[in-house]
Amino acid sequence: xxxxxxxxxxxxxxxxxxxxxxxxxxxxxxxxxxxxxxxxxxxxxxxxxxxxxxxxxxxxxxxxxxxxxxxxxxxxxxxxxx
Numbered sequence: 352x353x354x355x356x357x358x359x360x361x362x363x364x365x366x367x368x369x370x371x372x373x374x375x376x377x378x379x380x381x382x383x384x385x386x387x388x389x390x391x392x393x394x395x396x397x398x399x400x401x402x403x404x405x406x407x408x409x410x411x412x413x414x415x416x417x418x419x420x421x422x423x424x425x426x427x428x429x430x431x432x433x
Contacts, residue, residue, distance in 0.1 A: 355426045364419045364427070368406055369397060371422070381421035381430075382414065390414055 358364070371378045372394035379391040392408040397416075404416045420430045 355421075355430065356424060357426050357428050357430075364422055365397070365399060365404065365416055367422050367425065368394060368416070368419075372397060372406075376423075379423055380414070380419050381426075382418045383420045384415070384418045387420075 358367075368378065370376075375393065377391065377393055380389065382388045382390055390408065390412060392410050392412070395407045395409045397406045398404060399416070405413050406416060407413050420427050
C-alpha cells in the first residue's frame with residue numbers, strides 16, 4: 352500500500368495556506384465537496400473568521416477551507432493511503 356505525505360502533528364491546512372499566501376506561492380489543492388475536485392492558483396485572501404472559513408483565489412473562486420484534503424502534495428490523515 353502506498354503512503355502519502357501528510358500534515359505534521361499540530362499542523363493545519365489553514366497555516367499552510369496562510370504561508371503560501373504570504374510568500375506568494377501557487378497552491379494546488381484537492382477538495383472533497385461531495386466528490387473530489389481540484390483547484391489551483393494564487394491566494395488573494397483568507398477569511399478564517401467567516402462561517403465557514405474560506406479562502407479566495409485570485410481567479411475569484413471561493414473555497415471552504417474545511418473541504419481541503421491536500422495542499423501542494425501534503426494530504427490530511429484521512430487521505431494518507433491509496
